[in-house]
Amino acid sequence: MTAPLSSSRSRAALRISARVSAELLLVLAGLAVALWLLGRMWSVVWPLVCGLLMTTLTWPVARVLRRRGWPPALAASVVTVLFLLLLAGVVALIAVPVASQSGELSDGVVEGIQRLREWAAGPPLNIGDAQIDKAFDSAVARAQEGLGSMVGAVVTGVSTVVNGVVTAVLALFLMFFFLKDGPRFLPWLARQLPGRLATDVPVVFARGWDTLGSFVRSQAAVGLLDAVLIGLGLWILGVPLVLPLAVLTFVSAFVPIIGALFAGFVAVLIALVSNGLMDALIVLAIIVVVQQLEGNVFQPIIQSRGLGLHAAVVLLAVTLGGSLAGIVGSLLAVPIAALIAVVWNYVREQLTDPAPGAGEDDPDLAGPLPS
Template identity: 25%
Template sequence: MKKEPRYMRDDVLNRTLKILGILILASVFLYMLTLLSPFWSALASALWNVLIPVAMAWLISLIVFPVVRLLERRGVGPRAVSVGIVYVLTIGVLVAFFQLIVPVVTQQVRVFFEKDYPLIIDYFQNRFRDDFVFGRAAYDFFAAAVVESAIISRSVEFFATSLTAMIPTTVFAVIVIFAILPMLLLFYMLDYERVNYVLKTLIPKRYKLMGRELSDHLSHTVGAYIRGQLFLMVALGLVATLAYRLIGLEYFLIFGILVGLANVVPYFGVLIAMIPIATYAYITRDVGPTPLLIIGINVFLQFVEGNVFQPIIMGRQLDLHPLIIIVSILFFGSLFGLLGIVFASPIAATVRVLYGFYHDRKALLDSSESLVESGHSP
């Protein structure tokens, strides 16, 4: 009778699952300590500043390293030449972006605050009461309740205090990320296989086969998902920008970029972005397009994204339910803010791959045991 590999045994799988659970609980415990102790808070902040560039370098390498491999297979030259070409192309795209897009966005933002921002403030101060869907009496009741509970003033005070405290650490973190990230990414792509080999040597010998298979599957699946999501964000942003331009929306570029960035939340990002855009269109409906056009465009884009592209990107590879993504975004967003929202989907995809790997191994183990019990060799 053929003996099943050690990594497929039930005790190994249970031990692996327990280790993952302990790591998650330890992370939550350390986060709770940061709320109680300045020392732990400073230590966690230092670790965070180190881990963020490493994690970003790994994620970016999943996106761009297939291009490096493609260039190598086409005989462009050694690894250094392929990596150099990718870097030059990336820098070229960034330069073109800052030369062509940023000036237009800056101009539209300036015009918005000079012309339309006062109109929006005036609308909510003077005219919103008349347009309130439940009537003036209901508006007065809700407004009095909000003022009495001091929700707005407390929220403003909380955000102002948090922002003031975050500015020094955030600026330092951004400087560290942009200073270290390009170098980390460069060395990681130059020695991609060697780095992965060194990491795999940290795995105990009896788990090497399982670790190698899981690592390859994780890199392929999560990398494909991230590349697909990035493509969707760019594509939806471009289509939305063009559509808004065609219907005469004044700040078409700003709102198009907003649609693309909002798609970091799969399935619902376009609808979330629709709310401020449709609100602006409603307030300025006398001089701009009707908000129904905005709603129609965004609903159509969301339908195409959710029913055509997302199943292709995630359905066959990850089978991630939208509810899982929403819960992940809420959870990691509440823990880590904006970065938590950005990384929520990749983290959810990683957890889904780990669960799928465990489930497949468990099913194979159960099948082997049933064959053994029935007297057949697997």
């Protein structure tokens, strides 16, 4: 016979459940308020994010100059001017041609999807169901919207002219000040914070900066290699729109997993429409080979340490970011998830009990510093 439930234990379990639920609701409310404030301050936050991302790319050059004895202001000025010259060259040689061919690229994708639809409707599949037709129509609309957003992100993200000169100027000025005064920020921050926060917050900031810099630089290098190799293969096969497809491949590298699938899908469709089925299959083979080289050769060499995120977490982050903020959310989703993982790992380190006897053998492992 089953023993009756204990009323005292049941009430205690309900109280604990209610308390945990209330705490979760408070955390969710805090996150909602933080997101609302972020949206209200986006005109300031977006230039700050752009400035930080540009600083992660240019900081290695500034660091080399500073180590050679250059004054911080001079090193930051030289790097900023070189970055502006490079930016102007990219706009003139890449962004403008890509923008002029974006309509042709979008039309090619739509035509390729229509051909797939016709193929699916014929033998051997003979799919003619209304739901399938609706799915293909939805795919056409999503391809047009996603491709337009991606090309727009290329143009605005590289030249930062189409969507506002103010954002470009603010981001560049912030990049200059980050390059000039960045190393003094953490010591200054430590002096402003009381007690234990003076130790914890700078450590988290330093780890987050290392993670962000590693992600941006490694993804840029891997994306450039992918764009060059795939673009070379498309050029050899005589596939049109090589430059827009190469730029699309480069930008898609900043959206792990999903970006590579999207860029490869677009390249295969363009090859199918312009060169036929055989060349489309060759393009597919080239993309598969390049992606295998990326995953097994390029990325391990270029990216010395990963973000510590599981592939499922990356997929969920990209999906959530895209649903919340479109292409910008997809681009920023993985770095934000990695920064959250940095904070969580540090908190877990501080809350983990030290191994038995560790405090006796090594005073540095005895636990958190006193406040």
